[in-house]
Amino acid sequence: MKIQDICTDCTVRDEALCGTLSEDELWALNTIGRRQRIARGDTVIWAGDTSVICANLLSGVLKLVAATPDGREQIVGLLYPADFVGQAHAGLADFTITALTDAELCIFPRAAFQRVLEDHGRMERLLLQRTLTALTAARHRMLSLARKSAEERIADFLLEMALRAANTGCRATPDGPLTFDLPLTRGQIGDVLGLTIETVSRQMTRLKAAGVIGLPGGRAVTISDRAALAVCAHAA
Amino acid sequence: MKIQDICTDCTVRDEALCGTLSEDELWALNTIGRRQRIARGDTVIWAGDTSVICANLLSGVLKLVAATPDGREQIVGLLYPADFVGQAHAGLADFTITALTDAELCIFPRAAFQRVLEDHGRMERLLLQRTLTALTAARHRMLSLARKSAEERIADFLLEMALRAANTGCRATPDGPLTFDLPLTRGQIGDVLGLTIETVSRQMTRLKAAGVIGLPGGRAVTISDRAALAVCAHAA
DNA sequence: CGCAGGCTTGACATAAGTCAACATGCGTGG
DNA sequence: CCACGCATGTTGACTTATGTCAAGCCTGCG
Numbered sequence: 001m002k003i004q005d006i007c008t009d010c011t012v013r014d015e016a017l018c019g020t021l022s023e024d025e026l027w028a029l030n031t032i033g034r035r036q037r038i039a040r041g042d043t044v045i046w047a048g049d050t051s052v053i054c055a056n057l058l059s060g061v062l063k064l065v066a067a068t069p070d071g072r073e074q075i076v077g078l079l080y081p082a083d084f085v086g087q088a089h090a091g092l093a094d095f096t097i098t099a100l101t102d103a104e105l106c107i108f109p110r111a112a113f114q115r116v117l118e119d120h121g122r123m124e125r126l127l128l129q130r131t132l133t134a135l136t137a138a139r140h141r142m143l144s145l146a147r148k149s150a151e152e153r154i155a156d157f158l159l160e161m162a163l164r165a166a167n168t169g170c171r172a173t174p175d176g177p178l179t180f181d182l183p184l185t186r187g188q189i190g191d192v193l194g195l196t197i198e199t200v201s202r203q204m205t206r207l208k209a210a211g212v213i214g215l216p217g218g219r220a221v222t223i224s225d226r227a228a229l230a231v232c233a234h235a236a
Numbered sequence: 237m238k239i240q241d242i243c244t245d246c247t248v249r250d251e252a253l254c255g256t257l258s259e260d261e262l263w264a265l266n267t268i269g270r271r272q273r274i275a276r277g278d279t280v281i282w283a284g285d286t287s288v289i290c291a292n293l294l295s296g297v298l299k300l301v302a303a304t305p306d307g308r309e310q311i312v313g314l315l316y317p318a319d320f321v322g323q324a325h326a327g328l329a330d331f332t333i334t335a336l337t338d339a340e341l342c343i344f345p346r347a348a349f350q351r352v353l354e355d356h357g358r359m360e361r362l363l364l365q366r367t368l369t370a371l372t373a374a375r376h377r378m379l380s381l382a383r384k385s386a387e388e389r390i391a392d393f394l395l396e397m398a399l400r401a402a403n404t405g406c407r408a409t410p411d412g413p414l415t416f417d418l419p420l421t422r423g424q425i426g427d428v429l430g431l432t433i434e435t436v437s438r439q440m441t442r443l444k445a446a447g448v449i450g451l452p453g454g455r456a457v458t459i460s461d462r463a464a465l466a467v468c469a470h471a472a
Numbered sequence: 473c474g475c476a477g478g479c480t481t482g483a484c485a486t487a488a489g490t491c492a493a494c495a496t497g498c499g500t501g502g
Numbered sequence: 503c504c505a506c507g508c509a510t511g512t513t514g515a516c517t518t519a520t521g522t523c524a525a526g527c528c529t530g531c532g
Contacts, residue, residue: 131367438513
Protein backbone atom coordinates (compact mmCIF):
# COMPACT_ATOMS: atom_id res chain seq x y z
CA MET A 1 0.00 0.00 0.00
CA LYS A 2 1.31 3.38 -0.90
CA ILE A 3 1.52 6.23 1.54
CA GLN A 4 -1.06 8.08 -0.47
CA ASP A 5 -3.47 5.26 0.07
CA ILE A 6 -3.22 5.39 3.81
CA CYS A 7 -2.09 8.73 5.13
CA THR A 8 -2.44 11.50 2.58
CA ASP A 9 -6.18 11.21 2.46
CA CYS A 10 -6.40 10.69 6.19
CA THR A 11 -9.17 12.85 7.62
CA VAL A 12 -7.47 13.28 10.96
CA ARG A 13 -3.92 13.57 9.67
CA ASP A 14 -3.21 16.93 11.30
CA GLU A 15 -4.81 16.35 14.67
CA ALA A 16 -3.75 12.78 15.39
CA LEU A 17 -0.50 11.79 17.01
CA CYS A 18 1.00 11.13 13.59
CA GLY A 19 0.51 14.80 12.82
CA THR A 20 3.86 15.42 14.45
CA LEU A 21 5.66 13.26 11.95
CA SER A 22 7.21 14.45 8.72
CA GLU A 23 6.35 12.76 5.43
CA ASP A 24 9.47 10.66 5.75
CA GLU A 25 8.81 9.58 9.27
CA LEU A 26 5.26 8.77 8.38
CA TRP A 27 6.49 5.89 6.32
CA ALA A 28 7.43 4.05 9.45
CA LEU A 29 3.90 4.06 10.73
CA ASN A 30 2.31 3.82 7.36
CA THR A 31 3.85 0.49 6.56
CA ILE A 32 2.48 -1.03 9.72
CA GLY A 33 -0.98 0.52 9.95
CA ARG A 34 -4.18 -0.87 8.54
CA ARG A 35 -7.68 0.59 8.49
CA GLN A 36 -10.62 -1.22 9.95
CA ARG A 37 -14.31 -0.41 10.03
CA ILE A 38 -16.35 -1.27 13.07
CA ALA A 39 -20.09 -1.18 13.51
CA ARG A 40 -22.09 0.70 16.11
CA GLY A 41 -22.23 -1.48 19.21
CA ASP A 42 -19.07 -3.45 18.46
CA THR A 43 -16.65 -3.76 21.32
CA VAL A 44 -13.06 -3.01 20.40
CA ILE A 45 -11.47 -3.92 23.73
CA TRP A 46 -12.82 -5.89 26.66
CA ALA A 47 -11.70 -4.87 30.15
CA GLY A 48 -9.31 -7.51 31.43
CA ASP A 49 -8.16 -8.67 28.01
CA THR A 50 -4.43 -8.89 27.50
CA SER A 51 -4.07 -8.39 23.79
CA VAL A 52 -4.80 -4.73 23.50
CA ILE A 53 -5.30 -2.66 20.40
CA CYS A 54 -3.19 0.32 19.48
CA ALA A 55 -4.89 2.64 17.02
CA ASN A 56 -6.02 6.06 15.94
CA LEU A 57 -9.71 6.74 15.67
CA LEU A 58 -10.49 8.03 12.18
CA SER A 59 -14.23 8.53 12.44
CA GLY A 60 -17.07 7.82 14.84
CA VAL A 61 -17.33 7.96 18.61
CA LEU A 62 -16.24 5.30 21.10
CA LYS A 63 -17.06 4.94 24.77
CA LEU A 64 -14.77 3.82 27.56
CA VAL A 65 -16.80 1.94 30.16
CA ALA A 66 -16.05 0.98 33.75
CA ALA A 67 -18.41 -1.48 35.37
CA THR A 68 -19.03 -3.10 38.73
CA PRO A 69 -19.24 -6.91 38.96
CA ASP A 70 -23.02 -6.65 39.34
CA GLY A 71 -23.49 -4.71 36.14
CA ARG A 72 -23.67 -1.04 37.07
CA GLU A 73 -21.89 0.94 34.37
CA GLN A 74 -20.19 4.28 34.06
CA ILE A 75 -18.79 5.83 30.90
CA VAL A 76 -15.42 7.16 32.02
CA GLY A 77 -14.34 8.61 28.71
CA LEU A 78 -15.39 9.32 25.16
CA LEU A 79 -13.10 9.00 22.17
CA TYR A 80 -13.52 11.20 19.10
CA PRO A 81 -11.77 11.21 15.71
CA ALA A 82 -7.99 11.75 15.99
CA ASP A 83 -7.96 10.33 19.53
CA PHE A 84 -5.61 7.50 20.35
CA VAL A 85 -7.32 4.21 21.18
CA GLY A 86 -5.88 1.59 23.48
CA GLN A 87 -2.58 1.33 25.29
CA ALA A 88 0.81 2.09 23.88
CA HIS A 89 2.43 -0.32 26.31
CA ALA A 90 1.43 -3.88 27.08
CA GLY A 91 -0.75 -4.92 29.99
CA LEU A 92 -4.32 -5.76 30.79
CA ALA A 93 -6.96 -3.42 29.44
CA ASP A 94 -8.52 -1.40 32.23
CA PHE A 95 -11.81 -0.57 30.56
CA THR A 96 -14.11 -1.88 27.87
CA ILE A 97 -14.16 0.21 24.70
CA THR A 98 -17.26 0.07 22.51
CA ALA A 99 -18.39 1.95 19.41
CA LEU A 100 -21.32 4.30 19.93
CA THR A 101 -21.57 4.90 16.20
CA ASP A 102 -20.14 3.17 13.18
CA ALA A 103 -16.47 3.98 13.26
CA GLU A 104 -13.15 3.53 11.53
CA LEU A 105 -9.80 2.77 13.14
CA CYS A 106 -6.23 2.93 11.92
CA ILE A 107 -4.70 -0.01 13.77
CA PHE A 108 -1.02 -0.60 14.51
CA PRO A 109 0.67 -3.71 15.89
CA ARG A 110 1.86 -2.66 19.30
CA ALA A 111 5.49 -3.68 19.06
CA ALA A 112 6.01 -1.65 15.92
CA PHE A 113 4.06 1.30 17.26
CA GLN A 114 6.11 1.32 20.43
CA ARG A 115 9.28 1.37 18.41
CA VAL A 116 8.10 4.36 16.41
CA LEU A 117 7.15 6.05 19.66
CA GLU A 118 10.59 5.51 21.12
CA ASP A 119 12.31 6.73 17.99
CA HIS A 120 10.27 9.92 17.92
CA GLY A 121 10.46 11.78 21.19
CA ARG A 122 8.20 14.47 19.84
CA MET A 123 5.42 11.98 19.33
CA GLU A 124 5.87 10.48 22.76
CA ARG A 125 5.76 13.94 24.28
CA LEU A 126 2.50 14.57 22.48
CA LEU A 127 1.10 11.35 23.86
CA LEU A 128 2.10 12.47 27.36
CA GLN A 129 0.41 15.79 26.71
CA ARG A 130 -2.79 14.08 25.68
CA THR A 131 -2.72 11.76 28.63
CA LEU A 132 -2.34 14.74 30.95
CA THR A 133 -5.28 16.45 29.27
CA ALA A 134 -7.38 13.33 29.71
CA LEU A 135 -6.33 13.12 33.37
CA THR A 136 -7.36 16.70 34.01
CA ALA A 137 -10.67 16.11 32.27
CA ALA A 138 -11.26 12.98 34.32
CA ARG A 139 -10.57 14.87 37.52
CA HIS A 140 -12.93 17.67 36.61
CA ARG A 141 -15.56 15.06 35.94
CA MET A 142 -14.88 13.56 39.36
CA LEU A 143 -15.94 16.90 40.82
CA SER A 144 -19.12 16.85 38.74
CA LEU A 145 -20.01 13.28 39.60
CA ALA A 146 -19.38 13.75 43.30
CA ARG A 147 -20.65 17.24 43.97
CA LYS A 148 -22.85 18.67 41.26
CA SER A 149 -26.61 18.43 40.94
CA ALA A 150 -28.26 16.71 38.01
CA GLU A 151 -29.13 20.09 36.47
CA GLU A 152 -25.55 21.32 36.71
CA ARG A 153 -24.20 18.15 35.14
CA ILE A 154 -26.64 18.31 32.25
CA ALA A 155 -25.87 21.98 31.63
CA ASP A 156 -22.11 21.29 31.77
CA PHE A 157 -22.54 18.43 29.37
CA LEU A 158 -24.60 20.40 26.87
CA LEU A 159 -22.10 23.27 26.90
CA GLU A 160 -19.28 20.82 26.30
CA MET A 161 -21.10 19.14 23.45
CA ALA A 162 -22.00 22.53 21.98
CA LEU A 163 -18.34 23.51 22.05
CA ARG A 164 -17.38 20.30 20.32
CA ALA A 165 -20.10 20.77 17.73
CA ALA A 166 -18.96 24.35 17.08
CA ASN A 167 -15.38 23.18 16.57
CA THR A 168 -16.46 20.44 14.22
CA GLY A 169 -17.36 22.60 11.29
CA CYS A 170 -20.99 23.48 12.02
CA ARG A 171 -20.36 27.25 11.95
CA ALA A 172 -22.92 29.51 13.52
CA THR A 173 -23.15 32.91 15.14
CA PRO A 174 -20.75 32.72 18.06
CA ASP A 175 -23.29 33.64 20.71
CA GLY A 176 -26.52 33.09 18.83
CA PRO A 177 -28.61 29.93 18.98
CA LEU A 178 -26.69 26.82 17.98
CA THR A 179 -28.32 23.58 16.95
CA PHE A 180 -26.56 20.23 16.77
CA ASP A 181 -27.13 16.51 17.18
CA LEU A 182 -25.98 14.71 20.28
CA PRO A 183 -23.99 11.59 19.42
CA LEU A 184 -25.47 9.89 22.48
CA THR A 185 -28.84 8.53 23.52
CA ARG A 186 -30.40 9.77 26.76
CA GLY A 187 -29.37 6.51 28.38
CA GLN A 188 -25.76 7.03 27.33
CA ILE A 189 -25.82 10.61 28.59
CA GLY A 190 -26.95 9.17 31.89
CA ASP A 191 -24.03 6.72 31.77
CA VAL A 192 -21.64 9.62 31.26
CA LEU A 193 -23.10 11.87 33.95
CA GLY A 194 -23.81 9.23 36.56
CA LEU A 195 -27.57 9.72 36.31
CA THR A 196 -30.52 7.60 35.24
CA ILE A 197 -32.19 8.03 31.89
CA GLU A 198 -35.28 9.39 33.66
CA THR A 199 -33.34 12.12 35.43
CA VAL A 200 -31.64 13.13 32.20
CA SER A 201 -34.97 13.31 30.44
CA ARG A 202 -36.60 15.33 33.20
CA GLN A 203 -33.79 17.86 33.43
CA MET A 204 -33.73 18.34 29.68
CA THR A 205 -37.46 19.04 29.70
CA ARG A 206 -36.96 21.48 32.56
CA LEU A 207 -34.26 23.36 30.64
CA LYS A 208 -36.52 23.42 27.62
CA ALA A 209 -39.44 24.69 29.69
CA ALA A 210 -37.15 27.40 31.08
CA GLY A 211 -36.45 28.51 27.50
CA VAL A 212 -32.74 27.84 27.88
CA ILE A 213 -32.58 25.14 25.26
CA GLY A 214 -34.77 23.79 22.51
CA LEU A 215 -35.41 20.15 21.63
CA PRO A 216 -36.42 20.17 17.97
CA GLY A 217 -36.76 16.40 17.97
CA GLY A 218 -34.61 13.39 17.38
CA ARG A 219 -31.22 13.81 18.98
CA ALA A 220 -31.04 17.51 18.16
CA VAL A 221 -30.53 20.24 20.74
CA THR A 222 -30.66 24.01 20.35
CA ILE A 223 -28.76 26.22 22.73
CA SER A 224 -31.10 29.20 22.84
CA ASP A 225 -29.47 31.07 25.69
CA ARG A 226 -25.89 30.07 26.28
CA ALA A 227 -25.44 32.51 29.16
CA ALA A 228 -28.44 31.12 31.01
CA LEU A 229 -27.17 27.61 30.42
CA ALA A 230 -23.80 28.59 31.85
CA VAL A 231 -25.57 29.91 34.92
CA CYS A 232 -27.35 26.56 35.33
CA ALA A 233 -24.00 24.84 35.03
CA HIS A 234 -22.53 26.65 38.01
CA ALA A 235 -25.36 27.10 40.43
CA ALA A 236 -28.43 24.98 40.21
CA MET B 237 25.89 21.21 47.84
CA LYS B 238 27.32 17.79 47.20
CA ILE B 239 25.35 14.98 45.70
CA GLN B 240 25.54 13.11 48.97
CA ASP B 241 23.80 15.96 50.65
CA ILE B 242 20.84 15.86 48.39
CA CYS B 243 20.34 12.53 46.72
CA THR B 244 22.25 9.75 48.42
CA ASP B 245 20.29 10.04 51.62
CA CYS B 246 17.06 10.60 49.74
CA THR B 247 14.33 8.46 51.26
CA VAL B 248 12.48 8.05 48.00
CA ARG B 249 15.51 7.73 45.75
CA ASP B 250 14.51 4.38 44.26
CA GLU B 251 10.84 5.00 43.75
CA ALA B 252 10.84 8.55 42.45
CA LEU B 253 11.27 9.54 38.84
CA CYS B 254 14.96 10.17 39.48
CA GLY B 255 15.30 6.48 40.32
CA THR B 256 15.76 5.85 36.62
CA LEU B 257 18.86 7.99 36.49
CA SER B 258 22.40 6.76 36.99
CA GLU B 259 24.69 8.43 39.52
CA ASP B 260 26.17 10.50 36.73
CA GLU B 261 22.88 11.62 35.31
CA LEU B 262 21.67 12.44 38.77
CA TRP B 263 24.10 15.30 38.86
CA ALA B 264 22.02 17.15 36.34
CA LEU B 265 19.01 17.17 38.60
CA ASN B 266 20.95 17.39 41.78
CA THR B 267 22.51 20.68 40.92
CA ILE B 268 19.14 22.26 40.32
CA GLY B 269 17.01 20.75 43.10
CA ARG B 270 16.46 22.17 46.54
CA ARG B 271 14.59 20.75 49.48
CA GLN B 272 11.76 22.58 51.13
CA ARG B 273 9.68 21.82 54.18
CA ILE B 274 6.02 22.70 54.20
CA ALA B 275 3.60 22.65 57.08
CA ARG B 276 0.30 20.81 57.34
CA GLY B 277 -2.34 23.00 55.74
CA ASP B 278 0.04 24.95 53.50
CA THR B 279 -1.01 25.25 49.91
CA VAL B 280 1.72 24.45 47.40
CA ILE B 281 -0.17 25.36 44.25
CA TRP B 282 -3.34 27.38 43.76
CA ALA B 283 -5.68 26.37 40.93
CA GLY B 284 -5.39 29.00 38.22
CA ASP B 285 -1.88 30.12 39.11
CA THR B 286 0.58 30.29 36.29
CA SER B 287 3.88 29.79 38.01
CA VAL B 288 3.69 26.14 38.81
CA ILE B 289 5.97 24.05 40.94
CA CYS B 290 7.88 21.03 39.70
CA ALA B 291 8.97 18.73 42.49
CA ASN B 292 9.22 15.31 44.03
CA LEU B 293 7.40 14.65 47.26
CA LEU B 294 9.89 13.35 49.84
CA SER B 295 7.59 12.88 52.81
CA GLY B 296 4.04 13.64 53.86
CA VAL B 297 0.74 13.52 52.00
CA LEU B 298 -0.69 16.19 49.71
CA LYS B 299 -4.22 16.57 48.38
CA LEU B 300 -5.29 17.68 44.95
CA VAL B 301 -8.54 19.60 45.20
CA ALA B 302 -11.12 20.57 42.60
CA ALA B 303 -13.75 23.07 43.67
CA THR B 304 -16.90 24.71 42.34
CA PRO B 305 -17.17 28.51 42.39
CA ASP B 306 -19.57 28.29 45.33
CA GLY B 307 -17.16 26.35 47.49
CA ARG B 308 -18.06 22.70 47.15
CA GLU B 309 -14.85 20.69 47.14
CA GLN B 310 -13.69 17.33 45.92
CA ILE B 311 -10.30 15.73 46.48
CA VAL B 312 -9.40 14.38 43.05
CA GLY B 313 -6.05 12.90 43.96
CA LEU B 314 -3.67 12.19 46.80
CA LEU B 315 0.09 12.46 46.52
CA TYR B 316 2.40 10.25 48.56
CA PRO B 317 6.19 10.19 48.97
CA ALA B 318 8.03 9.63 45.66
CA ASP B 319 5.12 11.07 43.69
CA PHE B 320 5.75 13.89 41.27
CA VAL B 321 4.13 17.20 42.23
CA GLY B 322 3.04 19.84 39.74
CA GLN B 323 3.33 20.06 36.00
CA ALA B 324 6.36 19.26 33.94
CA HIS B 325 5.24 21.66 31.25
CA ALA B 326 4.09 25.23 31.65
CA GLY B 327 0.48 26.30 31.86
CA LEU B 328 -2.16 27.18 34.40
CA ALA B 329 -2.50 24.87 37.37
CA ASP B 330 -5.70 22.88 37.14
CA PHE B 331 -6.12 22.07 40.81
CA THR B 332 -5.12 23.38 44.20
CA ILE B 333 -2.51 21.27 45.98
CA THR B 334 -2.38 21.43 49.77
CA ALA B 335 -0.44 19.54 52.43
CA LEU B 336 -2.51 17.22 54.61
CA THR B 337 0.46 16.61 56.87
CA ASP B 338 3.80 18.30 57.32
CA ALA B 339 5.73 17.47 54.21
CA GLU B 340 9.01 17.88 52.39
CA LEU B 341 9.50 18.61 48.71
CA CYS B 342 12.48 18.41 46.40
CA ILE B 343 11.81 21.34 44.09
CA PHE B 344 13.20 21.91 40.60
CA PRO B 345 13.01 25.01 38.42
CA ARG B 346 10.79 23.97 35.56
CA ALA B 347 13.00 24.94 32.66
CA ALA B 348 15.90 22.89 33.96
CA PHE B 349 13.68 19.97 34.86
CA GLN B 350 12.15 19.95 31.40
CA ARG B 351 15.59 19.85 29.86
CA VAL B 352 16.58 16.86 31.97
CA LEU B 353 13.31 15.21 30.99
CA GLU B 354 13.99 15.71 27.29
CA ASP B 355 17.53 14.44 27.58
CA HIS B 356 16.46 11.28 29.34
CA GLY B 357 13.77 9.46 27.39
CA ARG B 358 13.64 6.77 30.03
CA MET B 359 12.58 9.30 32.62
CA GLU B 360 9.98 10.81 30.35
CA ARG B 361 8.61 7.36 29.63
CA LEU B 362 8.32 6.75 33.36
CA LEU B 363 6.41 9.99 33.75
CA LEU B 364 4.03 8.89 31.00
CA GLN B 365 3.61 5.58 32.78
CA ARG B 366 2.74 7.32 36.01
CA THR B 367 0.33 9.65 34.31
CA LEU B 368 -1.43 6.67 32.76
CA THR B 369 -1.66 4.98 36.13
CA ALA B 370 -3.15 8.13 37.63
CA LEU B 371 -5.62 8.35 34.74
CA THR B 372 -6.76 4.78 35.27
CA ALA B 373 -7.12 5.40 39.01
CA ALA B 374 -9.13 8.55 38.35
CA ARG B 375 -11.44 6.65 36.02
CA HIS B 376 -12.00 3.86 38.51
CA ARG B 377 -12.85 6.50 41.07
CA MET B 378 -15.34 8.01 38.61
CA LEU B 379 -17.17 4.68 38.72
CA SER B 380 -17.15 4.76 42.53
CA LEU B 381 -18.33 8.34 42.78
CA ALA B 382 -21.09 7.90 40.24
CA ARG B 383 -22.37 4.44 40.95
CA LYS B 384 -21.34 3.01 44.28
CA SER B 385 -23.11 3.29 47.61
CA ALA B 386 -21.53 4.99 50.60
CA GLU B 387 -20.74 1.62 52.18
CA GLU B 388 -19.02 0.34 49.05
CA ARG B 389 -16.94 3.50 48.75
CA ILE B 390 -15.83 3.35 52.38
CA ALA B 391 -14.93 -0.33 52.09
CA ASP B 392 -13.00 0.32 48.86
CA PHE B 393 -11.19 3.16 50.51
CA LEU B 394 -10.24 1.20 53.61
CA LEU B 395 -8.93 -1.68 51.51
CA GLU B 396 -6.85 0.73 49.47
CA MET B 397 -5.45 2.42 52.55
CA ALA B 398 -4.74 -0.98 54.10
CA LEU B 399 -2.82 -1.98 51.01
CA ARG B 400 -0.81 1.20 51.15
CA ALA B 401 -0.14 0.74 54.85
CA ALA B 402 1.00 -2.85 54.25
CA ASN B 403 3.40 -1.71 51.54
CA THR B 404 4.80 1.04 53.72
CA GLY B 405 6.74 -1.12 56.12
CA CYS B 406 4.13 -1.97 58.72
CA ARG B 407 4.51 -5.74 58.28
CA ALA B 408 1.78 -7.99 59.58
CA THR B 409 0.29 -11.39 58.90
CA PRO B 410 -0.85 -11.20 55.27
CA ASP B 411 -4.48 -12.06 55.95
CA GLY B 412 -4.66 -11.52 59.68
CA PRO B 413 -5.90 -8.35 61.32
CA LEU B 414 -3.99 -5.25 60.25
CA THR B 415 -3.99 -2.00 62.16
CA PHE B 416 -2.85 1.33 60.78
CA ASP B 417 -3.48 5.05 61.00
CA LEU B 418 -5.43 6.86 58.33
CA PRO B 419 -3.59 9.96 57.12
CA LEU B 420 -6.95 11.70 56.69
CA THR B 421 -9.66 13.10 58.94
CA ARG B 422 -13.25 11.92 58.48
CA GLY B 423 -13.97 15.14 56.68
CA GLN B 424 -11.13 14.59 54.25
CA ILE B 425 -12.25 11.02 53.64
CA GLY B 426 -15.62 12.48 52.78
CA ASP B 427 -13.91 14.89 50.39
CA VAL B 428 -12.20 11.97 48.66
CA LEU B 429 -15.27 9.77 48.45
CA GLY B 430 -17.82 12.42 47.61
CA LEU B 431 -19.67 11.95 50.89
CA THR B 432 -20.36 14.10 53.94
CA ILE B 433 -18.48 13.66 57.18
CA GLU B 434 -21.64 12.34 58.83
CA THR B 435 -22.11 9.61 56.24
CA VAL B 436 -18.47 8.56 56.58
CA SER B 437 -18.80 8.40 60.33
CA ARG B 438 -22.04 6.42 60.20
CA GLN B 439 -20.72 3.87 57.73
CA MET B 440 -17.56 3.37 59.74
CA THR B 441 -19.62 2.70 62.85
CA ARG B 442 -21.77 0.26 60.88
CA LEU B 443 -18.71 -1.65 59.67
CA LYS B 444 -17.41 -1.70 63.22
CA ALA B 445 -20.75 -2.93 64.54
CA ALA B 446 -20.68 -5.65 61.88
CA GLY B 447 -17.32 -6.80 63.23
CA VAL B 448 -15.61 -6.17 59.91
CA ILE B 449 -13.29 -3.47 61.22
CA GLY B 450 -12.18 -2.11 64.55
CA LEU B 451 -11.75 1.52 65.53
CA PRO B 452 -9.24 1.50 68.39
CA GLY B 453 -9.39 5.27 68.65
CA GLY B 454 -7.69 8.24 67.15
CA ARG B 455 -7.18 7.80 63.43
CA ALA B 456 -6.43 4.10 63.74
CA VAL B 457 -8.35 1.38 61.93
CA THR B 458 -8.11 -2.39 62.26
CA ILE B 459 -9.09 -4.60 59.39
CA SER B 460 -10.49 -7.57 61.30
CA ASP B 461 -12.01 -9.43 58.39
CA ARG B 462 -10.54 -8.45 55.07
CA ALA B 463 -12.73 -10.88 53.12
CA ALA B 464 -15.91 -9.45 54.61
CA LEU B 465 -14.68 -5.95 53.86
CA ALA B 466 -14.04 -6.94 50.26
CA VAL B 467 -17.61 -8.23 50.07
CA CYS B 468 -18.88 -4.87 51.33
CA ALA B 469 -16.79 -3.18 48.67
CA HIS B 470 -18.51 -4.98 45.83
CA ALA B 471 -22.10 -5.40 46.89
CA ALA B 472 -23.57 -3.25 49.60
C1' DC C 473 -48.76 -1.21 9.35
C1' DG C 474 -46.77 -2.51 13.26
C1' DC C 475 -42.92 -3.31 15.88
C1' DA C 476 -38.74 -1.92 18.63
C1' DG C 477 -35.88 1.24 20.60
C1' DG C 478 -35.81 5.30 22.55
C1' DC C 479 -38.11 8.98 25.18
C1' DT C 480 -41.35 11.17 28.45
C1' DT C 481 -44.08 11.42 32.45
C1' DG C 482 -46.03 10.09 36.93
C1' DA C 483 -46.24 8.00 41.65
C1' DC C 484 -43.53 6.34 45.09
C1' DA C 485 -39.17 4.70 47.76
C1' DT C 486 -34.81 5.60 49.74
C1' DA C 487 -29.94 6.76 50.36
C1' DA C 488 -27.58 10.39 51.57
C1' DG C 489 -27.57 15.31 52.86
C1' DT C 490 -28.68 18.88 56.34
C1' DC C 491 -29.14 20.72 60.76
C1' DA C 492 -28.32 20.26 65.45
C1' DA C 493 -26.81 18.52 69.80
C1' DC C 494 -23.45 16.30 72.20
C1' DA C 495 -19.00 13.50 73.02
C1' DT C 496 -14.17 12.86 72.74
C1' DG C 497 -9.56 13.76 72.75
C1' DC C 498 -5.52 16.78 72.24
C1' DG C 499 -2.64 20.67 73.01
C1' DT C 500 -1.74 24.88 75.43
C1' DG C 501 -1.10 27.72 79.05
C1' DG C 502 -2.05 28.69 83.78
C1' DC D 503 -0.53 18.62 86.46
C1' DC D 504 -4.84 20.07 85.53
C1' DA D 505 -8.34 22.59 83.06
C1' DC D 506 -10.03 24.83 79.48
C1' DG D 507 -11.05 25.25 74.58
C1' DC D 508 -11.07 23.92 69.88
C1' DA D 509 -11.03 20.61 66.40
C1' DT D 510 -12.72 16.33 65.35
C1' DG D 511 -16.00 12.72 65.63
C1' DT D 512 -20.62 10.56 66.78
C1' DT D 513 -25.48 10.22 66.84
C1' DG D 514 -30.32 11.54 66.01
C1' DA D 515 -34.37 13.66 63.59
C1' DC D 516 -35.83 15.35 59.48
C1' DT D 517 -35.54 16.80 54.30
C1' DT D 518 -34.75 16.11 49.64
C1' DA D 519 -32.71 14.90 45.25
C1' DT D 520 -32.50 11.21 42.66
C1' DG D 521 -33.45 6.36 41.84
C1' DT D 522 -37.05 2.80 40.94
C1' DC D 523 -41.01 0.97 38.92
C1' DA D 524 -44.55 1.38 35.70
C1' DA D 525 -47.30 3.05 31.97
C1' DG D 526 -47.72 5.15 27.71
C1' DC D 527 -45.98 7.78 23.58
C1' DC D 528 -43.30 9.01 19.69
C1' DT D 529 -40.50 7.88 15.43
C1' DG D 530 -38.09 5.57 12.10
C1' DC D 531 -37.68 1.20 9.76
C1' DG D 532 -38.67 -3.38 7.98
